[in-house]
Amino acid sequence: MDKAEVVIRSNAVFTGTGLAPFKGGVAVKGDKIVACGEDKYLDTFIGPDTEIRDFGDKLVMPGLIDSHTHFAQGAFMTDPDFAVNLIDCTSFEQAMERVRSFADSHLDNEWIVGCQIIQFQWEIPEMPTAAMIDQYVSDRPVFLQQVDLHTFSANSCAINKVGVTRDTPDPAGGKILKDADGNLTGVFSNNAGAIFMDEVYNPAMDIVEASFSKTAKRANALGITTVGMVNPTFVSMDNPYAVLADLNARGDLPLRVFLYTDLFENERLELHEIQEKYNFPDTQVEWHGFKQFLDGVCSDHTAWMLEPYSNAPETCGEPAEDPERIRAAILKATQWGVDTRIHTIGDRSVHFVLDCFKEGERLHGKGECRHSMEHNETVQPEDLPRYAELGVSAGMQPWHMLLDMPDRAKDDAVGPERAALSWPLHSLLASGACVHLGSDFPVVGLEPMEEIYGAVFRMLEDGSNPEGWFPEERITMGDALRAYTYGSAYAMHAEDRIGTLSCGKQADICVLDRNLFDCAPEEVLEATSAFTMIAGKVVFEA
Incomplete structure (x- = not known):
């Protein structure tokens, strides 16, 4: 029998096939899992060159699979030099002061991007108009995104930069909001946001x-x-x-x-x-x-x-x-x-x-x-x-x-x-x-x-x-x-x-820094990886 290159052990192994952890481990050879189970089943896979990693009470489990991301935009939005995060701002004024500060400290940025606004936390729970944003930043294009990416705001400079006018038709699946007189408000919904994203995210x-x-x-x-x-x-x-x-x-x-x-x-x-x-x-x-x-x-x-x-x-x-x-x-x-x-x-x-x-x-x-x-x-x-x-x-x-x-x-x-x-x-x-x-x-x-x-x-x-x-x-x-x-x-x-720790599957494994099954709610939020492997290759270790 071929011996494993690595055996990962813990008092808490969650395979994804059941709903509770057990004491045991996973044996890995190359990019595959060759065994998973209680310790007695792993012993035959351990040879003189096998590396044994014992993680104590940390939770060993399949690698986490985030099934729904907009990865490309997310990479930019979470880059602190590309965009400013506004999710915790509890007023329009606080958000705009942060936007203005970001603009002042990023003079080379062509666009000033503010993301993850939750306007329902504000006294007036509405996305800001162009005129409101202009009071804080008027000489550079500002583009603001609601947290759910379905409503957006832009200042006058940004609107002029992309060439939107009161005569610009609504794109399919989106709305360019206007006031009672037909003038642009600076608020855009759904697919209308793409008018700006085409320039911002390139x-x-x-x-x-x-x-x-x-x-x-x-x-x-x-x-x-x-x-x-x-x-x-x-x-x-x-x-x-x-x-x-x-x-x-x-x-x-x-x-x-x-x-x-x-x-x-x-x-x-x-x-x-x-x-x-x-x-x-x-x-x-x-x-x-x-x-x-x-x-x-x-x-x-x-x-x-x-x-x-x-x-x-x-x-x-x-x-x-x-x-x-x-x-x-x-x-x-x-x-x-x-x-x-x-x-x-x-x-x-x-x-x-x-x-x-x-x-x-x-x-x-x-x-x-x-x-x-x-x-x-x-x-x-x-x-x-x-x-x-x-x-x-x-x-x-x-x-x-x-x-x-x-x-x-x-x-x-x-x-x-x-x-x-x-x-x-x-x-x-x-x-x-x-x-x-x-x-x-x-x-x-x-x-x-x-x-x-x-x-x-x-x-x-x-x-x-x-x-x-x-x-x-x-x-x-x-x-x-x-x-x-x-x-x-x-x-x-x-x-x-x-998706599971099963024999023959790819060795995609993560070890969390604690056993979630024994955690208080607040401790779950603090949990993170101590060790991550993809196809048998260690890609992260704390």
Whole structure:
């Protein structure tokens, strides 16, 4: 019997196949796991040259798989010299003072970018107008992003720079907001933000490579071994995917990146053309399917709902893309046998896309497709069992709950009855659906423990709602970790290679610096990786 090169031992090993840890370890040879189990099963794999790593009470588990990121833009937004973070600003004035300070200390930046605004924390909970921003910075272009990347603000200099006027038509799936007299307000929603992003997110290649590489290594330090990178990239580079692949081939981007590109490409390209376009041989950057938006978010009434909003009864929201265009593209992808992901936050969006997947199955058979609905923030009870029935996975990002909790943004928007249907993690799991977890980076940070905390406790960081927000939808630590490993691997059609500590699978392993199963809630948020391995290669060690 071949001996292992490394045996990783611990008093707490979580394989992702069960829901609780045990005392034992994992044996690795080359890029594969050759054994996993209790100590007595590992002994035969230990030879004179085997390195034995004993991590005591630290939690050994499969590498974390963040199933939903916008990795390219996230790399730039989390670069402190590219953008200023405004997530903790509790007033417009505080945010703008920080923007002005950033501008003064970054005189060479062509654009002044402010990100992750939560305007619901402000006295007037609205994104600022151009005139408001001009009072602080008027001589350089300023572009501000709401935390969920669905609403944006720009000052007059930025508006003039990109050439938007009162006569510029709304782009498909977006709105250029105007006042009663038809003048630009400086606020832009959904796809209208791309007018600015095309210029903002197209930096020099040395900046691109540095940001991408730095972000991948930060992911490793958090225990992340794989990310799903979903459309849109929110950057205007010609081919950010090729840059990632080149860095990966050079060893400067130690991360598996599974791509979900623009669904609407299947309107103008054949499947073989798309596969060729995103084929990066001898790298860990792989094309896995399509992704597209259908709606926005509830807090600003851009999610598509079955009934009017409680605090805006004049609207049910509206789709960000033509629903019939989405339907036709889904049916074509299903005919091709290609996995497709759709952003669905409102209950009408959820129902509509489930109908599309059902129609695809009726027309083209069940096949091998593993479609996924992303976010699933409001699901009507009659739609819950349809996920499992159709084999549709549910992608969830629990920290989004904590963004809405403090100011009751979701509760106020949809009212108490629909708020109780929000982020139905437990209900979806109980229905038999595959639930996979991720971050939606850079809407929030890459930190997986924030998502785990949100899923398990549904509680604010300060503990002010210890019973949890609709606590019946809490899930166990085991379920949360399994959704962040096996669930994500399954949803991305990769469970045969990664996602569990199983013999024959790739040795993607992380060791957390504590056993999450024994942690108080606040300690979960503090947890991070002590050791991360991808395909048998150590990519991070504390």
